[in-house]
Amino acid sequence: MIPFEYRTPRTLDQALAHLREFGEDARPLAGGTALVLMMRQRLIRPACLVNIRGVAGLDRIEHANGTVEIGACATHRDVETSALVRARLPVLADTYHHVGTIRIRNVATVGGGLAHADPNQDAPVTLLALGARVRVRGPQGERQVALDDFFTDYYQTSLAAGELVAGVSVPVLGPRTGAAFLKFLPRTADDYGTVTAAASVTLDAAGERCEAARIALGCVGTTPVRAAAAEDLLRGQRLTDDLLRAAGDAANGGLDPIGDHRGSAAYKREMAAVFLGRAVRAAWARARASAADTR
Amino acid sequence: MTLTQTCTIPAPRERLWDFLMDVPRVSKCLPGVERVEPAGENTYQGLFRVRLGPISIGLTGNVTIEEQSREGWRATLRADATDRKLGGGMRARARMTLDPAGEGATTLTVETDLTVLGKIGEFGQPIIRKKADALLQEFAQNIRNALTA
Amino acid sequence: MSRVEAQPVLSIRLRVNGKDQAVRIPSYRTLLDCLRSDLGLTGSKEGCGVGVCGACTVLVDGKMISSCLYLAVMADGAEITTVEGLAADGRLHPVQQAFVDHGGFQCGICTPGQVVAAKALLDANPSPSEADIKDWMMGNLCRCTGYYQIIESIKHAAATSAAAGKPAAGGAAGRP
Numbered sequence: 001m002i003p004f005e006y007r008t009p010r011t012l013d014q015a016l017a018h019l020r021e022f023g024e025d026a027r028p029l030a031g032g033t034a035l036v037l038m039m040r041q042r043l044i045r046p047a048c049l050v051n052i053r054g055v056a057g058l059d060r061i062e063h064a065n066g067t068v069e070i071g072a073c074a075t076h077r078d079v080e081t082s083a084l085v086r087a088r089l090p091v092l093a094d095t096y097h098h099v100g101t102i103r104i105r106n107v108a109t110v111g112g113g114l115a116h117a118d119p120n121q122d123a124p125v126t127l128l129a130l131g132a133r134v135r136v137r138g139p140q141g142e143r144q145v146a147l148d149d150f151f152t153d154y155y156q157t158s159l160a161a162g163e164l165v166a167g168v169s170v171p172v173l174g175p176r177t178g179a180a181f182l183k184f185l186p187r188t189a190d191d192y193g194t195v196t197a198a199a200s201v202t203l204d205a206a207g208e209r210c211e212a213a214r215i216a217l218g219c220v221g222t223t224p225v226r227a228a229a230a231e232d233l234l235r236g237q238r239l240t241d242d243l244l245r246a247a248g249d250a251a252n253g254g255l256d257p258i259g260d261h262r263g264s265a266a267y268k269r270e271m272a273a274v275f276l277g278r279a280v281r282a283a284w285a286r287a288r289a290s291a292a293d294t295r
Numbered sequence: 296m297t298l299t300q301t302c303t304i305p306a307p308r309e310r311l312w313d314f315l316m317d318v319p320r321v322s323k324c325l326p327g328v329e330r331v332e333p334a335g336e337n338t339y340q341g342l343f344r345v346r347l348g349p350i351s352i353g354l355t356g357n358v359t360i361e362e363q364s365r366e367g368w369r370a371t372l373r374a375d376a377t378d379r380k381l382g383g384g385m386r387a388r389a390r391m392t393l394d395p396a397g398e399g400a401t402t403l404t405v406e407t408d409l410t411v412l413g414k415i416g417e418f419g420q421p422i423i424r425k426k427a428d429a430l431l432q433e434f435a436q437n438i439r440n441a442l443t444a
Numbered sequence: 445m446s447r448v449e450a451q452p453v454l455s456i457r458l459r460v461n462g463k464d465q466a467v468r469i470p471s472y473r474t475l476l477d478c479l480r481s482d483l484g485l486t487g488s489k490e491g492c493g494v495g496v497c498g499a500c501t502v503l504v505d506g507k508m509i510s511s512c513l514y515l516a517v518m519a520d521g522a523e524i525t526t527v528e529g530l531a532a533d534g535r536l537h538p539v540q541q542a543f544v545d546h547g548g549f550q551c552g553i554c555t556p557g558q559v560v561a562a563k564a565l566l567d568a569n570p571s572p573s574e575a576d577i578k579d580w581m582m583g584n585l586c587r588c589t590g591y592y593q594i595i596e597s598i599k600h601a602a603a604t605s606a607a608a609g610k611p612a613a614g615g616a617a618g619r620p
Contacts (some may be wrong), residue, residue: 003452006471104583259421260421
């Protein structure tokens with residue numbers, strides 16, 4: 001690796017100042033698993049790494065007003081094992097559990113993962129299905145952006161120069177709502193998926209028909225994808241095999257998978273439809289259970 | 296891999312041809328080209344930068360007009376460039392054909408044979424193809440804009 | 445815009461296997477290279493260099509990490525446990541002894557990572573089920589054993605420690 005300056009700010013403002021000083025040659029460093037890997041491969045050559053793990057309070061996991069707030073420096077392992085997340089958003093704890101190995105999860109952070117914007121990642125898919133918002137901090141202050149608008153291309157986000165991810169806000173599930181995450185891993189357990197699918201389903205007052213759905217797919221393009229056409233199809237309908245099949249087909253149009261050693265583009269397309277159906281089915285079952293609980 | 300871009304330029308063939316053969320000028324239409332200088336007969340050298348998120352690929356190399364036929368409305372450009380820092384490079388041959396498309400308009404078809412070498416090739420064909428497709432699309436659009444202005 | 449003119453060298457403090465170490469290293473030095481080259485602790489191995497194989501597993505503040513992807517500067521002020529820190533008072537750690545007694549290694553190249561990971565498991569969960577062991581050890585690859593003897597060794601280490609009436613914590617660095 002080539003030499004770089006190293007900074008250890010104690011506050012977010014200090015961190016932002018360091019980023020400003022070096023411009024686009026600086027990168028924030030949290031867990032560093034992706035960053036150090038790319039630096040060792042000489043794919044990126046930052047002139048300065050700004051280690052933000054020393055900034056107080058960036059690793060907090062809290063619940064306030066129906067929203068789980070996860071700080072950028074919370075690790076995957078923190079979320080996976082958090083009693084708060086397991087109680088209020090078990091699907092999210094389950095999703096973070098699927099990432100890589102415990103070694104990676106001990107170090108890789110929630111914020112770093114989002115900023116890295118690899119379309120094969122697990123967490124963004126569930127976060128999209130849950131309607132998460134990203135908290136961004138920049139020289140102008142803090143702003144929030146819907147995760148739907150956050151990923152713009154392969155390894156690219158809507159972060160402007162000098163901004164960093166401060167955390168993510170995830171609403172807890174409403175009444176009569178269930179959510180599920182599925183990862184199709186035909187290869188090794190520590191790999192990225194061939195396809196991933198997450199769904200959140202809300203049932204009507206009678207607990208019979210779908211009132212609303214959010215479906216997201218990963219490993220199907222240069223960013224994770226909201227399957228909006230499939231969501232539209234589900235609205236107002238009862239759960240049938242035909243409905244799930246149709247929803248899977250409807251999602252196809254928005255996909256442009258990248259064929260690789262985890263599967264050809266055609267195979268990923270086909271599996272995306274299958275796993276979309278399975279994720280919706282699982283979410284629906286949980287929504288039914290949730291509706292039964294509250295009756 | 297082979298990439299094909301087709302677009303209609305609201306300019307007659309003669310005007311489009313002259314524009315395309317002016318390599319320094321037409322190079323500016325390709326997003327990422329930072330420098331193009333003559334380096335011999337029908338040859339130019341330059342720097343071309345493309346970004347993939349935080350990864351910046353800087354390719355330095357040559358562009359040569361390999362074949363040109365004004366009568367046949369055909370030209371072939373060859374480009375060879377490397378990114379020494381990354382340890383990779385690319386080789387491209389772009390065949391351009393101009394066909395009439397009605398009154399004062401021309402259909403420009405660019406068929407590019409692209410070979411990516413070394414580290415850059417490890418990104419995988421699909422990502423490179425997507426990026427190259429997007430760049431060529433913008434290239435065609437920029438030519439269009441330059442000749443419409 | 446600032447540019448890096450000279451190679452920045454940083455002074456960091458690590459507590460490695462219970463011993464304080466002060467090191468001066470360039471910013472780009474990985475923790476693995478620092479342990480091996482600057483501190484002479486060559487027990488941890490570089491197998492893949494991309495954080496996947498686990499041969500470089502060390503504990504930082506009790507948590508297992510891939511030291512090939514961890515910058516040494518990130519470990520400034522931390523407690524590091526390497527395979528060299530497992531044995532204490534001239535006795536092998538229960539995990540190490542179990543690997544010896546139950547064929548947990550053949551060529552030995554993955555073994556430092558395996559025993560460090562196994563120690564971290566028993567620190568966190570003194571009575572793991574087989575599923576627990578597999579789930580935890582999943583990221584430590586072995587090309588020789590086929591993994592059965594590794595799992596058996598860990599089961600025996602847990603049983604031995606339970607029989608001795610204490611959790612399988614040990615080594616100079618102590619508990620996380």
